[in-house]
Amino acid sequence: MDKVNIELVVNGRSVAAEVPLRATLADGLRDYLRLTGTHIGCEHGVCGACTVIVNGEAVRSCLMLAVQADGAEVTTVEGLGAPGDFGPLQAAFHKHHALQCGFCTPGILTTLHALLSKEPDASEDRIRDVVSGNLCRCTGYISIVAAALDARRAYLKESH
């Protein structure tokens, strides 16, 4: 199978990998860079579980080829914090019980991180519109929206 070498910056670290041409960015991150925090749900762009941030924009990593991320700057859920050292969104999700099974959570965290980094004053309506691109079958979204609203303060502070 045809392979290609790519170089990119993932979570602030320069990395290189040889990936099959047909690998999506989600495959590249999970199978070749061993960053398995990015989850693959539907694998055709419907569920949003695989959302990562590419050059500042939240995108579905199953709808992008790994080779298309050559030269890009990528942030995955691993880049948003670590056990014991939560980022503001992760801390808010913890506080508000904004997850149950957790499968969709990485995609929701990356989506909301990209949104709040750009729009730290996003309204509840805006948050609901944006997170409509991520399927969560546990929470009913109420706790997710509450967590996002709560986390806004931290992003507002950063933007000042």
Place this chain on the structure above:
Amino acid sequence: MKLPSFAYARPTSVEGAIHHLVEGGGEARLIAGGQSLLPMMAFRLLRPSMLVDIGAIEELKTITVERDVIRIGALVRWCELERNQVLMEKLPLLPAGIAHVAHYQIRNRGTVGGSLAHNDPAAEMPTLAIVCDAEIVVVGPAGSRVAPAREILSEALSPAIEFDEMIVAVQFKPWTSSKRWGFSEISRRRGDFAIAGIALHYELDAEAKMMDVHVAVFGAAEVPQRLREVENLLEGRLIGSNLIMEASARVSSIVDPPEDIHASADYRRALAGVLFERALREAASR
């Protein structure tokens, strides 16, 4: 599912991309944002021998505004249209309609050219191009040509361009402040494809009459359609509740929508009338 195998090229010029399309002899496909193409490949609805990635062709990424024309490059993404100040002022129907395209993450990656080339019957962009009398700029081995959107987009999922041609831009006429417009669609969940939708605009003349009326319906026919009979009914008239009701009933009576898992034909017919009424009331309130 994982994607089928393919060869890959990433040209940096339109000529380079055309060269690969010619070499591919109809088996190669362009990839821009990939938001429709990659799902189709995942489902094996398409198995191109080669993907020609046009993402590095910088000249396709710009919106240029001149006095008589707004030219939107094929690689301009939805998120860029949504927040473009010039469009909000000179062609507000476009960002308003585009806000309904799929979800946030898809709007960050999907492109104008990709949507036109895919020409999904329920997509917003082909409808907006048709209702605004836009022109599509196509480049092939012999050079470039400009054709009305309604000609290029006359067949669902199969735009009227040759295998070795590519869409490089779409051109709109900027509006004046006397334009009134409305856009309304319904989908089962936010971000889903529309079950049906209406886009319309007209000029409000000095006597408050509707002139140069354009109405298009989508999701309720094989491809987005102008509703000429309704346009003629409204042309030169003063807007009022009776006229809105009459025209709304006319919309429902002339559309011939398909029936599928999402909605029956009867439901879509009724919906088209209701959405038309909402869009026209929205236009009148501006």
